[in-house]
Amino acid sequence: MSSNSRVFVARLVGLSVFDPLGDEVGRVRDVVLVLSTRLRGRGPRAIGLVVEVPGRRRVFVPMTRVTTIDAGQVITTGLVNMRRFEQRPGETSVVAELFDRPVRVLVDHETGLEPAVVEDVALEQLPSRDWAVTRIFARKGAPSRSRSGLQLRRPKGETVLVPITDVEGLHLSAAEQGAHALLDSLEDRKPADLADAIQDLTPKRRAEVTSAMNDEMLADVLEELPDDDRVEILTSLTTERAADVLEVMEPDDATDLLSELPADTVEELLQMMEPDEAAPIRRLLTYDENTAGGMMTPEPVILGPEASIAEALATVRRQELSPAVASLVYVCRPPLETPTGRLIGIVHIQKLLREPPHQSLGSILDRDFEPVTADASLETVTRLMANYNMVALPVTDEEGRLLGAVTVDDVLDHILPEDWREERHDEPDDLTGTDPASPAGLTPKGEGATRV
Incomplete structure (x- = not known):
């Protein structure tokens, strides 16, 4: 060069x-x-x-x-x-x-x-x-x-x-610093990678960066952070902004985050949210976190039996749906919002791809499944998923009404160690690459980390 x-x-x-x-x-x-x-x-x-x-x-x-x-x-x-x-x-x-x-x-x-x-x-x-x-x-x-x-606006x-x-003044750390150029450099990153990058920042810089994010980006990042970090970020926001971010988050993730806060703070935030957005979170907060009710998402893909396969495929294509949530369509009697009318069957996305688009969902229902109740334990849910090779399970009440769905990513979050997101500093000091100048293709173990 x-x-x-x-x-x-x-x-x-x-x-x-x-x-x-x-x-x-x-x-x-x-x-x-x-x-x-x-x-x-x-x-x-x-x-x-x-x-x-x-x-x-x-x-x-x-x-x-x-x-x-x-x-x-x-x-x-x-x-x-x-x-x-x-x-x-x-x-x-x-x-x-x-x-x-x-x-x-x-x-x-x-x-x-x-x-x-x-x-x-x-x-x-x-x-x-x-x-x-x-x-x-x-x-x-x-x-x-x-x-x-x-947030700090970008100069014009x-x-x-x-x-x-x-x-x-390049060497002087400003009392207040924007984050637009930094966020531009991270725009192609997935939420999990963004969360990892934010964890490496100083507390001051982290607050500046999260303040400059829009609500959707911040919600995605909070869903990927360890509990301590996301509680720190959420409580640093104004109550109004925190409520806006919670509205954008998936209800089960928002519930997990709120469960880490004092009860009076939780109620204040729920009061600031739109009633329709707060309602599913209030329901989830009534369940123990290690039960199907505590893990489920209250907003799975729900359609009536008269809906066509084409309509179902258009629904599961929605970008905001995770792969696990989009894998199943739950066919119910009205109302079609949880808690729904009686759950009458499910349809796998693979089945949707194999049948004519004009056909109704009621004609291709899978009724051979075992829903779980909201109080089902984590062990029960895990065994059912493993036994039937399922990536999602319906959660119903005693009358067979759909309350939500537990997805495999929800289960993994609960069976992994609590600090799995934080296990970042305990890796061995492995070395990679070769050094042709070294007789054995090796260099001293500490050399790769030398700063000066």
Whole structure:
């Protein structure tokens, strides 16, 4: 790679990282700087990449091991230490911390320094093979709070690319910092990956990022976080915003979250919600969490027997439905909202795909199933799913009315250890890749984690 090549961090994020043999190691998620170090009049020194490897684990790859950044890929040499990345004092993550940071930039010597917000950072490799920040891409103007006070708006000024020497305040952590550029860099991530990235942020930065999310995105992230983290985030919001987010969440996930809060707080939030949105959550809160009633979703796919197969297929195609929920259609007598009229049968999605679209659901019903009652234990539900190879089970009352459905993902959440979402720091310090320069193809175990 030529010494004057310029790389923008926003374009670097998401690139695949390969070892010398051409095997993919992971994807770039961030760049780590030491702001206090300047190289030959250039900006802060870049010391490594944060790379996400399989298992959603983030590891540190020193810049000394990066041989090429070209053609949409990063190539490294030697071994990569697979110990989970933990940021050290004095280090700064570009995407997580510098994006959206308020600074002052010198665009015109006559007007002097002007307020701006960092949107990207340019790195260049020096003849010494060190990497340094050389330019800042910023948007002129200072961010302002929205009327609700929940998030910082993106400035509307023009964008400028200025040398690092014309930037002031890059090393200063702002009292208030937006998160739009950071969220833009994460927009292609799944909710579980977003939740993982948010867990790695400082509490202050986490609050800023979650405040800048829309309700739908925040709801998706809360559904993937450990209980402690999502309670912390929800209670940091205003009551009105928290109620809006709960309305967007799946009722069973919202119920799980509310069950971690004091009773008076729960009631206050339910009062702020729309009655139609709060009603299913109130019902779920009456059940023990380790019963079918406590695990079920009260909004499965429900249709009447006269509905056509075409109508059923259109319904299960809805993007907001999880695969497990969309796998079964529950055919009931009116009313068709839980608690429904009597459940008369179910139809698997595979059956829908095999029959003529104009045919009615009542003519292809599967009646050979065993529903569970709301007080059925977790063990009972798990055994039934395993015995009948089901990914979802109907939950009914004594009169056979459908109350909801327990899906396999609900069951997994309850049978996995309570801290399964938090088991991120106990992996062994494995090494991956090869080092042709080493006689045995190995390097010292700690070398992959060296920062300086």
